[in-house]
Amino acid sequence: MSTLTLRNGQKASFSQVPEYPFAEFADLFKSFITQGFSVSSYFGVPSGDGLMLLAVLTNRNQGNLALFRTRIEKTFPSLTPEIPQVHWFEREIAEQYGVVPERHPWLKPIRFHKSYNGSLDAWNRADEAIEPCVTDYFRVQGPEVHQVAVGPVHAGIIEPGHFRFQCHGEKVFHLEIELGYQHRGIERAILRAPLGKAIHLIQTLAGDTTIGHTTAWARNLESLSDTVIPARAHAIRGIALELERIANHTGDLGALAGDVGFLPTASYCGRLRGDYLNMTGSVCGNRFGRNLVRPGGVTQDIAAELAADLNKRASTTWKLTENAVDLLWSTSSVLGRFRGTGAVSSEDAVRAGLVGVAARACGLNIDVRSDLPWGIYQTHAVPSVILFSGDVHARAVIRYLESRHSVQFLKEELKMLPDTPTFQSTGALEGDSIVVSLVEGWRGEICHVALTGADGNLSHYKITDPSFHNWFGLALALRDQQISDFPLCNKSFNLSYCGHDL
Amino acid sequence: MYRIIKARLKQGYNTSRFPQVEPVLPPLFMGRPEVDAGACRGDCRDCMDACPVGAISRKGETLSMDLGKCLFCGECARICTSGAISFSRDYRMATSGRQDLSTDAWKLATALDAKARSVFGHSLKLRQVSAGGCNACEADVNVLNTLTFDLSRFGIQFVASPRHADGVLVTGPVTKNMEVALMKTMAAIPSPKFVVAVGSCAISGGIFQGNEEVCGGVEGMLPVDLYIPGCPPNPWTILDGLLRMVGQIGDRKKGR
The missing domain is CATH 3.40.50.12280 (Rossmann fold)
Incomplete structure (x- = not known):
């Protein structure tokens, strides 16, 4: 049995994606997972009267993607019992298209919206019966066992979500995370919108990852229109992506310090994060990189003068960041709270399909920048940082060391920007095609899959934010922890609510 | 403790003196948009068609932008051949009323009573x-x-x-x-x-x-x-x- 093998960002005719009866599809799926492939995306595409399921698996050893599909009716056997990392994908498929993966161990909605099929949903509910996070919850029973429910509105300036803890005193047996409050209908809106409008939906699908998501979107449209973008555009995208990473990692290190009551680093990093955002602001006018990346390249150049200025600012700001963050590693009260808290084993990380910082903290050597490099990363490698303890400490240290490599990368790039234009107009999209773009955003693997119809318009667009893979990792991290460790564990993952909810 | 004090000295004092001292904004910062009704040719809809959120409309003879909708993407200013729309560097944009957000009835926020x-x-x-x-x-x-x-x-x-x-x-x-x-x-x-x-x-x-x-x-x-x-x-x-x-x-x- 074969699959369609694609490079990161390579397009193909959709008819080349082999289709199998479900039993063979399932066998193929399982054999790839046994070989160490990971699930980058797995989703439904309406097709005639039924539903097509499309699997996008990543083979990191060979640096390519394996695509294959099947067709299902109202029900299909769940793969979750054998492949735990598809549990969330199957819940998404069930919720969106009203189909039932049978034998799924915990089949619940993930976003709480009505079914796209226009009739009763997978739980036989009518549209008006669907309320956010009104669903079954896992219950631990016994003397003095109690539930703690938190959210959607949390005690801070943070996005909404619902957390349900099963506790015995301070000890957490289980945390269940229910999201969906941020659901804005982005994937369907993208298909309704002209491409010039759709980019704004992409920019705001996770506002702190604007460069990551716009890069994935732009690469898909460039591939579909056979556009080769200039080298300088690749470099500027790389610089912006690393700035996004450093800014968020620095902010997270400050927030982690704040969550253990260590205020010096919390204060300094809060400000320093702003300095990195302001560097992005100097490149394009907006601190979050809005309107910088477009299909065809980038809208703003980094002239020699600005490059020199950014280089200087990167050095100064990074020195201050080291000064602020190094305090963490020399303060025993901080280390005492970081070490051993919220540990996830590497076996669990593999089974749950974690990505990004959270996965690398568990010893998984995965990073799209080195495994399936695109653009500037094909010629300029950024080292990944791998630690093994899987705890808050590992996630914090990785953020710090990754930022150091990113600063080094962008300083080098700023000194050797290729002498080319920064934009190349894109043409019409090729019809009946498929393309997958992976990008290593600051949280981890971003996956965008684009399908076009015969008319060359987008017929389906699937977005998988790294948070989609990782929310369950946070639930695992809380097992056997104290409930008071939740804010610290949560911040050490710092996942996106809106990127998950779409 | 000594390390913390030393770091404090290195980090320095960084609180702005706003509002006495104006903030420094990047050169490409896009502030409050301005519509030059006189410059508008009036016979095209390029800016309206370019706007992803329908923030631009024509009220009689006057072209108007609704800041309550605007995403500050700047597409309108880029596409306008007669230079009728521009984005200033004025970061002050908050208003007290919804209607005050239109460029033709622009009014900065006023204080509570x-x-x-x-x-x-x-x-x-x-x-x-x-x-x-x-x-x-x-x-x-x-x-x-x-x-x-x-x-x-x-x-x-x-x-x-x-x-x-x-x-x-x-x-x-x-x-x-x-x-x-x-x-x-x-x-x-x-x-x-x-x-x-x-x-x-x-x-x-x-x-x-x-x-x-x-x-x-x-x-x-x-x-x-x-x-x-x-x-x-x-x-x-x-x-x-x-x-x-x-x-x-x-x-x-x-x-x-």
């Missing part, structure tokens, strides 16, 4: 609710708590409990899934209470307007006292708006 100022002018506690926000508005509100802005020196604080709050600051287009939570939070705040809408999503639904999954902003749901446009608004725009509302800057205290 004297009685409200006497109570809230130097102590305002807000509960922030993200109702579908993409975390950009949230981040640029949160950043006001960092030492660069040091929001609490103006007596403004974000609090955890709505019971402790004098108002709500809303971000996001108000998803259908957050409608109840937002209204319950609002109900839990003791009166009198204020509503601040931050970002084009909260004001009009922004890029999500028309999606069946969202309510399309707080307009019509809550009585808004302060509108802060942008996608997301720059932190200085948000701070300026809040300070105008409580009367710490603006006409009442000229020269401050």
Whole structure:
């Protein structure tokens, strides 16, 4: 049995994606997972009267993607019992298209919206019966066992979500995370919108990852229109992506310090994060990189003068960041709270399909920048940082060391920007095609899959934010922890609510 | 302890002297848009067609932009051949009324009345609710708590409990899934209470307007006292708006 093998960002005719009866599809799926492939995306595409399921698996050893599909009716056997990392994908498929993966161990909605099929949903509910996070919850029973429910509105300036803890005193047996409050209908809106409008939906699908998501979107449209973008555009995208990473990692290190009551680093990093955002602001006018990346390249150049200025600012700001963050590693009260808290084993990380910082903290050597490099990363490698303890400490240290490599990368790039234009107009999209773009955003693997119809318009667009893979990792991290460790564990993952909810 | 003090000395003093000293904004910063009605040819719709959110309309002879919808992408200014639309560097954009957000009826926010100022002018506690926000508005509100802005020196604080709050600051287009939570939070705040809408999503639904999954902003749901446009608004725009509302800057205290 074969699959369609694609490079990161390579397009193909959709008819080349082999289709199998479900039993063979399932066998193929399982054999790839046994070989160490990971699930980058797995989703439904309406097709005639039924539903097509499309699997996008990543083979990191060979640096390519394996695509294959099947067709299902109202029900299909769940793969979750054998492949735990598809549990969330199957819940998404069930919720969106009203189909039932049978034998799924915990089949619940993930976003709480009505079914796209226009009739009763997978739980036989009518549209008006669907309320956010009104669903079954896992219950631990016994003397003095109690539930703690938190959210959607949390005690801070943070996005909404619902957390349900099963506790015995301070000890957490289980945390269940229910999201969906941020659901804005982005994937369907993208298909309704002209491409010039759709980019704004992409920019705001996770506002702190604007460069990551716009890069994935732009690469898909460039591939579909056979556009080769200039080298300088690749470099500027790389610089912006690393700035996004450093800014968020620095902010997270400050927030982690704040969550253990260590205020010096919390204060300094809060400000320093702003300095990195302001560097992005100097490149394009907006601190979050809005309107910088477009299909065809980038809208703003980094002239020699600005490059020199950014280089200087990167050095100064990074020195201050080291000064602020190094305090963490020399303060025993901080280390005492970081070490051993919220540990996830590497076996669990593999089974749950974690990505990004959270996965690398568990010893998984995965990073799209080195495994399936695109653009500037094909010629300029950024080292990944791998630690093994899987705890808050590992996630914090990785953020710090990754930022150091990113600063080094962008300083080098700023000194050797290729002498080319920064934009190349894109043409019409090729019809009946498929393309997958992976990008290593600051949280981890971003996956965008684009399908076009015969008319060359987008017929389906699937977005998988790294948070989609990782929310369950946070639930695992809380097992056997104290409930008071939740804010610290949560911040050490710092996942996106809106990127998950779409 | 010695290390911490040494780091403190190295980090230096970084709190801005705003509002006495104007903030430094990047050269490409896009501030309040300006429409030069005289320059508009009047016979094309290029800017209207380019706008992803329908923020531009023609009112009789006058071209008008609704900042409550604008994403500040600048497509309109780029496409206009007669230079009728431009983006200034003015970061001050908050208004007290929805209609004041139109470029043809532009009016900066005014302070609360004297009685409200006497109570809230130097102590305002807000509960922030993200109702579908993409975390950009949230981040640029949160950043006001960092030492660069040091929001609490103006007596403004974000609090955890709505019971402790004098108002709500809303971000996001108000998803259908957050409608109840937002209204319950609002109900839990003791009166009198204020509503601040931050970002084009909260004001009009922004890029999500028309999606069946969202309510399309707080307009019509809550009585808004302060509108802060942008996608997301720059932190200085948000701070300026809040300070105008409580009367710490603006006409009442000229020269401050």
